[in-house]
Amino acid sequence: MKCAYGVDVGGTAIKIGLIEEDGRIIKKWEIPTRTDESGSKVLPDIAAFIRGIRTENAEGIDIIGIGLGVPGPVDGNGMVLTSANLHWEEPIDAAGILSEMLDDTEVRVANDANAAALGEAWMGAGDGSSDTVMVTLGTGVGGGVIHQGRIYTGVDGAAGEIGHLCVNPAEKVRCNCGRHGCLEQYASATGIVRLATEVLSGTTENSVLRQRPISAKSVWDAVKEGDEPAIEVAERFGHYLGWGLALVAGVINPDVYVIGGGMSSAGEVILPYIEKNYRAMALPAASNARVCLAALGNDAGILGAARLMLQDEA
Amino acid sequence: MKCAYGVDVGGTAIKIGLIEEDGRIIKKWEIPTRTDESGSKVLPDIAAFIRGIRTENAEGIDIIGIGLGVPGPVDGNGMVLTSANLHWEEPIDAAGILSEMLDDTEVRVANDANAAALGEAWMGAGDGSSDTVMVTLGTGVGGGVIHQGRIYTGVDGAAGEIGHLCVNPAEKVRCNCGRHGCLEQYASATGIVRLATEVLSGTTENSVLRQRPISAKSVWDAVKEGDEPAIEVAERFGHYLGWGLALVAGVINPDVYVIGGGMSSAGEVILPYIEKNYRAMALPAASNARVCLAALGNDAGILGAARLMLQDEA
Numbered sequence: 001m002k003c004a005y006g007v008d009v010g011g012t013a014i015k016i017g018l019i020e021e022d023g024r025i026i027k028k029w030e031i032p033t034r035t036d037e038s039g040s041k042v043l044p045d046i047a048a049f050i051r052g053i054r055t056e057n058a059e060g061i062d063i064i065g066i067g068l069g070v071p072g073p074v075d076g077n078g079m080v081l082t083s084a085n086l087h088w089e090e091p092i093d094a095a096g097i098l099s100e101m102l103d104d105t106e107v108r109v110a111n112d113a114n115a116a117a118l119g120e121a122w123m124g125a126g127d128g129s130s131d132t133v134m135v136t137l138g139t140g141v142g143g144g145v146i147h148q149g150r151i152y153t154g155v156d157g158a159a160g161e162i163g164h165l166c167v168n169p170a171e172k173v174r175c176n177c178g179r180h181g182c183l184e185q186y187a188s189a190t191g192i193v194r195l196a197t198e199v200l201s202g203t204t205e206n207s208v209l210r211q212r213p214i215s216a217k218s219v220w221d222a223v224k225e226g227d228e229p230a231i232e233v234a235e236r237f238g239h240y241l242g243w244g245l246a247l248v249a250g251v252i253n254p255d256v257y258v259i260g261g262g263m264s265s266a267g268e269v270i271l272p273y274i275e276k277n278y279r280a281m282a283l284p285a286a287s288n289a290r291v292c293l294a295a296l297g298n299d300a301g302i303l304g305a306a307r308l309m310l311q312d313e314a
Numbered sequence: 315m316k317c318a319y320g321v322d323v324g325g326t327a328i329k330i331g332l333i334e335e336d337g338r339i340i341k342k343w344e345i346p347t348r349t350d351e352s353g354s355k356v357l358p359d360i361a362a363f364i365r366g367i368r369t370e371n372a373e374g375i376d377i378i379g380i381g382l383g384v385p386g387p388v389d390g391n392g393m394v395l396t397s398a399n400l401h402w403e404e405p406i407d408a409a410g411i412l413s414e415m416l417d418d419t420e421v422r423v424a425n426d427a428n429a430a431a432l433g434e435a436w437m438g439a440g441d442g443s444s445d446t447v448m449v450t451l452g453t454g455v456g457g458g459v460i461h462q463g464r465i466y467t468g469v470d471g472a473a474g475e476i477g478h479l480c481v482n483p484a485e486k487v488r489c490n491c492g493r494h495g496c497l498e499q500y501a502s503a504t505g506i507v508r509l510a511t512e513v514l515s516g517t518t519e520n521s522v523l524r525q526r527p528i529s530a531k532s533v534w535d536a537v538k539e540g541d542e543p544a545i546e547v548a549e550r551f552g553h554y555l556g557w558g559l560a561l562v563a564g565v566i567n568p569d570v571y572v573i574g575g576g577m578s579s580a581g582e583v584i585l586p587y588i589e590k591n592y593r594a595m596a597l598p599a600a601s602n603a604r605v606c607l608a609a610l611g612n613d614a615g616i617l618g619a620a621r622l623m624l625q626d627e628a
Contacts, residue, residue: 073599081599131469145565147461154567155445158599165564166557166595177597243480250479251459251565253468281480283491285387285395285472 002313005066006306007046008112009033011085014046017302018053018061021310023123025299026061029053039087043094047101064313065106067305069115070094073157078109081157108308112301114151114160117144119304120258124295131254134294135162135245136261137216140176141184141191145252149311152252163188165244186240189216189263196233205229220266234273242277249278249286260294268293316627319380320620321360322426323347325399328360331616332367332375335624337437339613340375343367353401357408361415379420381622383429383615384408387471392423395471422622426615428465428474431458433618434572438610445568448608449476449559450575454490455498455505459566463625466566477502479558500554503530503577510547519543534580548587556591563592563600574608582607 001020008015014033018026031049034041050066072083080094095107110118117134126132130149136142141163145152152159168181175182185191196214200207207229212218222230245257259274271291279287296303315334322329328347332340345363348355364380386397393405409421424432431448440446444463450456455477459466466473482495487508489496499505510528514521521543526532536544559571573588585605593601610617 147466152461152566154563154600155569155603156567156599158563158567158597159565161564161567161597161600164597165561169553169557169595179595239483243483247479247561248565249468249472250475251473251562252466253470253472253475255469281483281493283472283475283478285470286468286475289469 001061002310003061003063004306004309005050005063006069006115006302006304007050007066008069008115008301008305009042009046009071009086010112011035011071014042014049015298015302016046016049016053017299017306018063019303019306019310021313023303023307025303027053028299028302033086035085035087038089039083042086043098044101047098050102063105065108065309066098066102067115067308068094068098068107068109069112069301069305070109071112074109074111074114074153075157076153076155080109106309110151110305110308111144111153111157113142114144114153115304115308116260116300117146117160117258117304118151118307119296119300119302120260120294121146121149121256122307123303124300125258125292126256129254129256131252132256132258133160133162133245133248133252133254134258134260135241137188137259137263138261139188139190141188142261145254147252147254151308162244162248165247167240167243183240183244187237187244191240192216192219192233192237192263195236196230199229199233199236203229203232216263217266220263220269224269234270237270238273238277241274242279243281245274245278245291246281246283249282249289253286254289256290256292258292258294260300264293315375316624317375317377318620318623319364319377320383320429320616320618321380322383322429322615322619323356323360323385323400324426325349325385328356328363329612329616330360330363330367331613331620332377333617333620333624335627337617337621339617341367342613342616347400349399349401352403353397356400357412358415361412364416377419378627379422379623380412380416381429381619382408382412382421382423383426383619384423385426388423388425388428388467389471390467390469394423420623424465424619424622425458425467425471427456428458428467429618429622430574430614431460431474431572431618432465432621433610433614433616434574434608435460435463435570436621437617438614439572439606439608440570443568443570445566446570446572447474447476447559447562447566447568448572448574449555451502451555451573451577452575453503455502456575459568461566461568465622476558476562479561481554481557497554497558501551501558505554506530506533506547506551506577509550510544513543513546513550517543530577531580534577534583538583548584551584552587552591555588556593557595559588559592559605560595560597563596563603567600568603570604570606572606572608574614578607
């Protein structure tokens with residue numbers, strides 16, 4: 001039975017999965033991420049842990065390699081250019097280093113958002129679609145592009161940076177990236193709180209949002225209750241995100257958009273706001289693409305990472 | 315010597331080239347496009363002409379097939395969905411039909427703008443770059459995406475529709491596509507005339523543009539003469555097109571943008587206006603991509619079409 005380890009390296013925890021070539025998760029583990037000493041312990045910790053579990057999992061299992069998802073840009077040659085979360089400041093050949101620590105076991109590396117997109121395209125909401133774009137709505141907005149079943153990295157590892165598509169060059173507030181009017185400023189959990197504050201300050205209408213601390217969750221809960229100002233916030237959010245997906249459509253015309261990240265836990269309620277605007281703003285030829293919620297939750301990362309190795313097997 | 319015919323089907327003329335696998339054009343021809351009878355003569359005319367020249371070119375030449383660029387969307391399965399210029403109203407398997415007319419010679423088909431992009435990526439300004447985006451500035455704005463040396467069609471053939479990226483949802487004037495605020499409304503030859511009219515009506519400043527009929531050419535000529543209102547038009551044009559390319563960068567992060575089409579004949583003068591805005595609006599990681607003028611002129615189409623066949627040979 002052909003298997004691979006999928007490793008999803010986060011800023012606080014490293015998730016590791018042993019994954020079969022048909023996408024079944026045989027076993028999962030989690031170890032803490034030690035980011036001190038400039039993140040130099042991260043790869044040795046992974047190597048040591050895998051050395052341990054490898055013996056334990058030996059029987060009847062043919063491990064063809066390790067896929068690694070890391071929080072930072074990875075260029076077309078597999079170099080991790082930097083990783084703020086792991087305190088990696090210089091470009092690092094993470095795959096080569098880990099491979100050497102594990103007796104030349106083959107290792108492939110990808111950006112973590114891209115790995116999650118690959119996981120969803122393969123085993124999740126993408127449902128085997130060959131051209132899937134995943135958008136992750138969390139504190140920021142991340143993204144990943146899957147083309148013909150593989151991650152599209154771009155020449156500098158910057159493909160799929162959906163959160164930093166500019167949708168408002170006139171924006172006064174600066175985005176974390178230093179520019180103005182990025183999609184992330186409106187469609188992230190932080191962005192929707194900002195939109196809600198704007199909407200509430202622009203109306204005297206009653207709203208349950210005035211009685212609670214505003215968060216992405218409280219906004220979507222209020223939408224579910226039919227709260228008018230909250231619905232206006234959802235409309236604005238949908239305008240920006242629908243526009244962002246329409247921009248993606250005009251460049252690469254995928255067939256599925258998968259919406260994931262913390263905000264997607266609000267559920268199906270968010271989809272109509274995105275879809276309505278997407279279908280109005282995308283070219284007619286591309287306007288029938290599917291927009292759906294992510295299906296794999298936290299497992300997307302380890303599945304996608306393992307898929308990096310398993311995709312050449314079938 | 316391996317060769318292919320590259321056929322670039324336009325609304326008034328069909329260009330045909332006999333192309334060697336290293337990209338040399340051995341010979342070129344042109345025949346009129348007969349679009350009457352719902353465009354049903356187009357493929358038979360091409361077949362008859364190629365049957366004629368084939369005999370003439372027989373010696374020492376191994377023709378591996380025919381590449382066809384057509385003015386209309388071509389989906390991932392090679393179906394030409396429609397072609398207004400050729401009066402094709404139903405989806406048509408143009409490659410299959412032409413192949414059958416020519417004793418099963420292999421035929422591959424692509425959208426003409428995509429074929430031109432492939433030609434430029436292969437033998438022109440792309441200079442062999444694997445990830446090139448071409449933007450064609452004419453009456454409208456067209457585009458083509460080349461990834462790993464091949465055309466990226468998208469699932470509905472709508473990838474690379476750079477001209478219909480929305481850069482202003484508040485636009486009152488409707489685009490030809492039926493939507494509002496498409497890049498084409500500002501960055502095409504028609505768009506720049508509109509921008510010029512706006513700029514001139516908003517200022518009393520003297521301008522050579524007031525003494526001539528306004529056209530894309532007269533605007534760029536005036537920019538070259540240092541005419542201030544014309545320079546303001548160029549700035550606005552550059553803002554929109556630079557923004558458009560930055561949006562492309564955020565999705566697929568290519569390494570070269572090739573600017574072609576009629577307006578590119580204005581020359582190098584247009585590049586700084588595009589580049590400045592692109593570099594300011596693209597993610598820093600992607601901001602060093604090259605922006606350059608197309609190099610092949612009318613030959614891009616036949617070269618790209620032939621490349622469809624020759625790309626699997628090397």
